[in-house]
Every structure is written in C-alpha cells, then in structure tokens.
Amino acid sequence: MSTSTNPQADTGVASPADVKEPPTGAEFLESLRDGRVIYFDGEEINDVTTHPAFATSARSYARMYDSLHDPKRRDVLTYVTERNTRTHKFYKMAETKEDLYQARDAIAEWARMNFGALSRGPDYKAALVASLAADADFYGEYAGNVRRWYEKVTDEVAFVNLSLLNPAGDRSKRPAEQRDVYMHVVKEREDGIVVRGARMISTGAAFSQVTYVSQYIPAGGLADDEADFALGFFLPMNAPGVKFIGRGSYESLAKKVGSPFDYPLSSRFDESDLGLVFDDVFVPWENVTAYRSPEAVNGLFSRGFAQRFTFHAAVRTAVKLDFICGLLLKATEMQGMSGFRGVQAQVGELIGLRHGIWGLNAGMIADAHPGPGGYLLPNTEYGMQWRQIYGETFTKARTVFLNILAGSFIQIPSSAKDFKNPVIRGYLDQYWKASKGTAEERVKLMRIIWDMFSTEFGGRTEIHERTFAGSYEANRIETWSAAEHRGLSDQFRSMVDECMSQYDLDGFTDPAWSSVPWTTNAPVAIQ
Ligand SMILES: Cc1cc2nc3c(=O)[nH]c(=O)nc-3n(C[C@H](O)[C@H](O)[C@H](O)COP(=O)(O)OP(=O)(O)OC[C@H]3O[C@@H](n4cnc5c(N)ncnc54)[C@H](O)[C@@H]3O)c2cc1C
Numbered sequence: 122m123s124t125s126t127n128p129q130a131d132t133g134v135a136s137p138a139d140v141k142e143p144p145t146g147a148e149f150l151e152s153l154r155d156g157r158v159i160y161f162d163g164e165e166i167n168d169v170t171t172h173p174a175f176a177t178s179a180r181s182y183a184r185m186y187d188s189l190h191d192p193k194r195r196d197v198l199t200y201v202t203e204r205n206t207r208t209h210k211f212y213k214m215a216e217t218k219e220d221l222y223q224a225r226d227a228i229a230e231w232a233r234m235n236f237g238a239l240s241r242g243p244d245y246k247a248a249l250v251a252s253l254a255a256d257a258d259f260y261g262e263y264a265g266n267v268r269r270w271y272e273k274v275t276d277e278v279a280f281v282n283l284s285l286l287n288p289a290g291d292r293s294k295r296p297a298e299q300r301d302v303y304m305h306v307v308k309e310r311e312d313g314i315v316v317r318g319a320r321m322i323s324t325g326a327a328f329s330q331v332t333y334v335s336q337y338i339p340a341g342g343l344a345d346d347e348a349d350f351a352l353g354f355f356l357p358m359n360a361p362g363v364k365f366i367g368r369g370s371y372e373s374l375a376k377k378v379g380s381p382f383d384y385p386l387s388s389r390f391d392e393s394d395l396g397l398v399f400d401d402v403f404v405p406w407e408n409v410t411a412y413r414s415p416e417a418v419n420g421l422f423s424r425g426f427a428q429r430f431t432f433h434a435a436v437r438t439a440v441k442l443d444f445i446c447g448l449l450l451k452a453t454e455m456q457g458m459s460g461f462r463g464v465q466a467q468v469g470e471l472i473g474l475r476h477g478i479w480g481l482n483a484g485m486i487a488d489a490h491p492g493p494g495g496y497l498l499p500n501t502e503y504g505m506q507w508r509q510i511y512g513e514t515f516t517k518a519r520t521v522f523l524n525i526l527a528g529s530f531i532q533i534p535s536s537a538k539d540f541k542n543p544v545i546r547g548y549l550d551q552y553w554k555a556s557k558g559t560a561e562e563r564v565k566l567m568r569i570i571w572d573m574f575s576t577e578f579g580g581r582t583e584i585h586e587r588t589f590a591g592s593y594e595a596n597r598i599e600t601w602s603a604a605e606h607r608g609l610s611d612q613f614r615s616m617v618d619e620c621m622s623q624y625d626l627d628g629f630t631d632p633a634w635s636s637v638p639w640t641t642n643a644p645v646a647i648q
Contacts, residue, residue: 225482260410326358505603
C-alpha cells in the first residue's frame with residue numbers, strides 16, 4: 122500500500138513521518154477474491170467482484186475506498202491515528218463533541234455518494250469496533266484481542282460484517298431449545314473453539330472482509346444458563362465451514378430485465394443480505410472476544426454499540442431523506458403540482474420529518490455523555506428515539522409519494538429501449554412529457570422513485586429501514602428499559618410525586634396556593 126507525508130496526525134503534532142494510507146478501491150476489490158463460499162441461485166460462487174449479482178454493487182464500495190484518497194474529500198473523511206495510519210473518522214473513539222461532529226460529517230460524505238442506500242459501509246462497523254475497544258476491559262481475558270482487532274480493522278479500514286440475530290426458527294423457544302438451529306459452541310480445544318448453527322441475516326456480507334459474530338436476544342438478552350450461545354468472535358470470510366446463503370439479487374434482476382436507466386438504485390446499490398451457516402467452524406482463541414459469557418454478550422448492545430450505530434444510522438438516514446425530499450420536490454414541480462396547497466402541505470410534512478432526523482442526530486452530539494473507558498457516547502435517548510421513528514418515517518414518505526404521484530408511477534414505459542425506438546419515442550416525447558421536463562427526464566426521475574419504494578429493491582428497502590435496527594416491539598421496549606436504567610423514568614415519576622405532594626384530602630399543602638381562601642360557593646361565570 123502507498124504511503125505519503127502525514128499532515129494531521131491525531132497526536133496533534135505535525136509529523137513528516139510516512140502515513141500508511143487506506144486501501145484503494147482496486148485493493149478492496151482484490152481482497153474480496155478470497156475463496157469465500159456464497160450459495161446463490163442454486164450455485165456456489167466464490168468471486169463477487171465478477172458475478173453479475175454482486176459485481177456492480179461491489180464497485181459502489183470500491184468508489185468509497187477511492188474517495189479516501191481524493192484530495193477534495195480526504196480531509197472530511199479521514200484522520201491519522203497515533204499509529205500513523207489514515208482511516209475514516211468514525212473509527213475514532215470520541216473524546217470531544219468536536220470528534221462527533223467530524224464523524225457526522227464523514228459519515229454524511231460517504232452516505233451522499235450512494236444517496237443513503239448503503240447502510241453498512243465499513244464506517245457502520247466502526248460503530249462496532251470502537252465501542253468494543255472503548256470498553257475492552259469489560260471483556261476480561263479477551264481485552265487484548267478486542268484491542269488488537271480494533272487496531273487492525275481501523276488501520277486497514279476493514280469492512281466488517283456483523284451477525285447478531287438468530288434465524289426466525291421458533292420464537293416461542295429459548296436458544297437452548299433450538300440447538301439444531303441457533304449457533305453455539307460444540308467443542309473447546311486448546312487452540313480455540315468449534316461452533317455450529319446458523320445466523321439470520323448479514324447485510325453487506327458479500328462485500329465484507331471479516332465477520333464479527335455475537336448475539337442479540339431482543340428485549341432481555343441471554344440467561345445465565347445459555348452460556349453455549351454467549352460468544353463473540355471475529356472470523357475471516359473464507360474460514361473453512363462458513364457458508365453464506367444469499368437472498369435474491371436486485372442487481373441481477375435489474376441486469377436481466379432492464380438497464381441502469383430502468384433500475385438506477387437496484388443496479389448498483391444492492392448491499393446484499395446473506396444468511397450464515399457455521400458448519401463446525403474453528404475459531405482460534407486470538408479471534409475470540411467473549412466466551413460462554415452472557416454478561417459480556419448482553420453488554421455489547423447497551424454499553425456503546427447501540428449509541429454508536431444509531432448515530433451512524435441517523436446520519437445515513439437523514440442523508441437519504443434529503444434525497445427523498447429532492448425527489449418529491451422535483452416530481453411535483455415537473456408535473457405542475459407544486460402550487461397546490463394540499464401538495465405543499467404533504468411536501469412540507471416530509472421535509473419536517475427530515476428535519477426531525479437531523480435534529481435527533483444533532484441532539485445525540487449536543488447531549489453526548491460519558492461511556493465506558495471515559496469516551497464520549499452519542500446520547501442514548503435520542504438514539505433510541507431514532508430507532509423508534511425512522512421506520513415509520515420511511516413508510517410515511519412512501520405513502521406521501523403514493524398519494525401524490527399515483528398513476529404517474531405506472532405511466533412508465535417498459536424500458537429504456539422504448540426511447541431508442543424512434544416510433545415509440547415520438548409518441549413518448551409528445552404524450553409522456555411533463556409541464557417542466559421532457560418525457561425522458563420525467564421517466565428517468567420516476568424510475569428512481571419507483572426503485573426507491575416499489576421494485577423488489579424498494580420492498581427490501583422498506584423492511585430494512587423498518588427493522589434492521591430491531592423489531593418494532595424491541596425498539597420500543599428497549600427505549601423503556603434504557604429510561605429505567607439511566608434514571609430518566611425516576612425523574613418522570615418524581616415530577617408526578619411533586620405534583621401529588623402539593624395537595625391532599627384537606628386541600629393545597631403548598632403555601633403558594635393554600636394561602637388563598639378555599640370557598641366552596643365561588644361564583645361560576647357563565648357567559
Ligand atoms: C434487510 C434486513 C437486514 C438485516 N441485517 C442484519 C445484519 O446485518 N445483522 C444482523 O445481525 N441482523 C440483521 N437483520 C436482522 C434484524 O436485526 C432483525 O430482523 C430485527 O431485529 C427484527 O428481528 P426479527 O425479524 O427476528 O423479528 P422478531 O424478533 O421475530 O420479532 C418480530 C415480532 O414478533 C414478536 N416476537 C418475537 N419474539 C417474541 C418473544 N420472544 N416474545 C414476544 N413477542 C415476540 C414481536 O411482536 C416482534 O415485534 C436484518 C434485517 C433485515 C430485515
């Protein structure tokens with residue numbers, strides 16, 4: 122990898138020492154050719170950089186890596202660590218609010234490159250490794266592994282895949298009753314452990330360089346007697362016995378039935394969601410961060426990861442809402458609707474929802490609080506609220522588009538080829554045009570909106586935005602439990618106690634009110 126002069130090490134001392142630069146896009150793509158096993162469409166594939174289901178989306182991530190070297194973007198995106206490595210700013214464990222502002226801007230810069238479509242770039246996993254490292258001592262004998270993996274992932278800007286959820290299986294049963302499905306340890310060896318079972322979904326797995334596996338049991342966590350399931354470890358994507366099972370590819374669908382003009386998002390921002398099977402996989406001790414410890418595994422979420430991942434997600438989704446607002450503004454202007462009061466009210470409502478997400482993110486920084494290791498965590502409460510409202514916000518946005526654009530969605534010709542046929546084009550140019558825009562411009566815009574909300578890619582987008590950060594119920598239960606743990610609920614209760622202490626059966630107890638004579642025959646003015 123290339124080196125260059127270091128202008129801005131985070132030691133604060135300008136140093137002429139050589140900086141280890143991040144991977145380029147080409148180096149990133151090369152790293153994915155590691156022989157990993159992905160089952161897709163009835164076959165085993167090993168090279169996602171050439172396979173039609175993944176290759177174009179892989180370039181969207183490569184572009185992000187290249188941007189780390191772009192002189193126009195580098196200062197917004199990167200900082201230089203004390204190890205003299207250049208990396209994305211969100212890997213930094215925040216010491217000041219300024220660190221969080223800088224992280225916000227770096228996350229937003231990357232998110233704008235894909236219009237908020239790629240939810241799990243390497244920066245999302247920075248939320249994970251930095252929260253682990255800030256809290257390394259919590260992992261006891263594995264603290265050294267936690268620190269070493271943090272440094273490795275940070276210095277290499279490694280794309281980490283995160284797998285926390287068990288397959289749907291039978292939700293009425295505890296993990297111990299589902300050993301045949303849920304991943305757990307089956308053997309302890311001198312040099313490591315052997316694990317077996319499956320995991321639900323890993324977004325971005327096809328493009329990741331390493332997997333982190335732990336456990337998240339919504340709204341409660343693992344019990345003490347479920348230690349076989351209480352594991353945390355890093356694993357190379359090509360570890361023997363690891364099998365990934367892909368869902369349908371929207372990129373591949375776009376290639377089969379259309380063109381980038383027809384599927385402008387599906388065709389290049391399909392971030393992939395792969396199921397994971399561990400077919401007796403060996404994990405060496407040096408990769409383990411938690412072993413048979415429900416306490417360590419349950420702690421991951423609340424002790425930093427929840428705060429940092431919701432911070433990342435709030436920025437990414439706020440950028441996405443910027444884009445969605447732009448789509449709505451352009452579509453309503455193009456079709457002569459923007460002067461209608463009812464339309465203005467709906468556009469205004471959507472813009473307001475967008476403000477709400479940016480505002481929550483600003484609150485996460487303004488009201489950041491100390492977390493493990495003394496590092497600053499984005500505010501817990503605003504992060505929890507982002508989890509609750511963003512899914513509904515996305516669905517609301519979709520509803521606004523359906524209400525306003527209605528039949529325009531369907532008045533989209535079958536493919537870009539129609540514009541290339543002079544006979545069809547003649548009719549389209551005449552009858553498919555908008556009040557402000559040619560037929561081609563109008564269809565081009567409608568195709569983005571349709572892809573955002575209503576293609577197979579759009580359907581996946583909605584379920585993703587509603588639940589990737591937890592189920593509807595878990596998101597709300599955890600807001601309640603965080604309020605209990607952080608003393609907020611006691612504050613709420615004490616306000617009620619104060620109110621109730623101001624009067625009793627004999628009247629007001631507080632002199633502010635009790636000093637006024639209480640007359641039961643006070644006149645009631647009726648007008
Ligand atoms: C597109 C997408 C990408 C994802 N990417 C990732 C990823 O990269 N990594 C990862 O680890 N996970 C990922 N997930 C998983 C995601 O975190 C979960 O889907 C989410 O937490 C919801 O879990 P679930 O579908 O298992 O819902 P469940 O937990 O099954 O809950 C669904 C509903 O069932 C009910 N319910 C379930 N269990 C109980 C119970 N015990 N008691 C009472 N009621 C119950 C509740 O009403 C709940 O709202 C992804 C999900 C999606 C949709």
